[in-house]
Amino acid sequence: MSIWNRIVRGVGGFAVDGPLGTLLSSVAEQAVDKLRHITGDTIDGTRQIAFTIGVIALGAKMAKADGQVTRDEVEAFKQVFKISPEDMKSVSRVFNLARKDVAGFEAYAGQIADLFEPASEVLEDLLHGLFHVAKADQVVHPAELDYLRKVAQIFGFDEAGFARIRAYHLGPDLADPYTIMGLEPDADDDEVKRTWRALIRENHPDRAIARGLPQEFVDLATEKLATINDAYDRIARQRGIS
Numbered sequence: 001m002s003i004w005n006r007i008v009r010g011v012g013g014f015a016v017d018g019p020l021g022t023l024l025s026s027v028a029e030q031a032v033d034k035l036r037h038i039t040g041d042t043i044d045g046t047r048q049i050a051f052t053i054g055v056i057a058l059g060a061k062m063a064k065a066d067g068q069v070t071r072d073e074v075e076a077f078k079q080v081f082k083i084s085p086e087d088m089k090s091v092s093r094v095f096n097l098a099r100k101d102v103a104g105f106e107a108y109a110g111q112i113a114d115l116f117e118p119a120s121e122v123l124e125d126l127l128h129g130l131f132h133v134a135k136a137d138q139v140v141h142p143a144e145l146d147y148l149r150k151v152a153q154i155f156g157f158d159e160a161g162f163a164r165i166r167a168y169h170l171g172p173d174l175a176d177p178y179t180i181m182g183l184e185p186d187a188d189d190d191e192v193k194r195t196w197r198a199l200i201r202e203n204h205p206d207r208a209i210a211r212g213l214p215q216e217f218v219d220l221a222t223e224k225l226a227t228i229n230d231a232y233d234r235i236a237r238q239r240g241i242s
Contacts, residue, residue, distance in 0.1 A: 056094045056098060058105060058126065058130060060095045060098035061098065062133045064099050066141035072137040073137060074095075076136030118155070119158075120156075122213065123157075125213065125221070128168065128223075131165070132220075164181075168180060178235070180231040181231050189239060192236075192239075193241070199228045205222050205225065
C-alpha cells in the first residue's frame with residue numbers, strides 16, 4: 001500500500017487532532033481524534049505518515065497563497081510528490097479540502113513543527129518542496145514568498161536560514177554561492193572547504209533515505225546536493241582552490 005493510501009486510511013492506528021485531524025477525518029476510513037507527538041524513537045513509518053500529511057496541507061495552502069491556484073502549481077505538486085495514478089483521487093480529495101479549509105496555514109505549519117526539532121532537516125526538505133510549487137508558474141508572487149518566510153519562521157529557521165533555502169531556488173547563475181553555502185564572502189579557504197564537506201554530509205540523499213522519507217524527498221536532496229556542489233565549484237574557481 002502506498003504512503004498516500006496509508007494516510008487517508010489511518011493505517012497503524014496513527015491519529016492526529018487539530019486542523020490536520022479535521023482534514024483527515026473528512027476522508028479517512030477510521031476516526032482520527034488524537035495527536036501523536038513524534039519523537040526520535042518513533043518508527044519511520046509513523047514519522048513518514050505525519051510528515052506527508054503536512055506536505056499535502058501546506059502544499060495546498062502554498063498553491064493558494066497568491067489568491068489563485070494555477071494548473072501549473074497543481075501539476076508541480078503532483079510531480080514533486082510523485083503521486084501514482086491509483087492514488088490521485090485520494091490525494092486530490094485531501095489537497096482540495098486543505099485548500100478550502102478555513103484553518104490558516106499557520107495552524108498546519110505549527111502542528112508539523114511540533115513533530116520535529118526546530119529547523120530540522122525534515123522541515124527543510126518540506127520548505128524546498130513548497131518552493132518548487134511556488135516556482136511552478138514561472139513567477140514567485142510576493143505573497144508566496146511571504147507565505148514561505150512565515151512557514152520557515154514557524155519551523156524554526158532564522159532569516160539567514162531562510163535566505164539560504166531561498167537561494168537554492170534562484171538558479172546557479174543568479175544565486176550567490178556564498179548564500180547557498182551559508183558563508184560570508186570573507187570566509188577563508190579552509191572554512192569554505194569545511195563548510196562544503198559538512199553540507200555534503202548533511203544533504204546527501206542517503207540521509208533522506210535513513211530518515212525514512214519518501215523517494216520524492218530523496219530526489220530533492222539529490223537536487224540540493226548538486227546546487228551545493230555548483231556553489232562550491234564557483235567559489236573554488238574564483239579563488240583558485242584546488
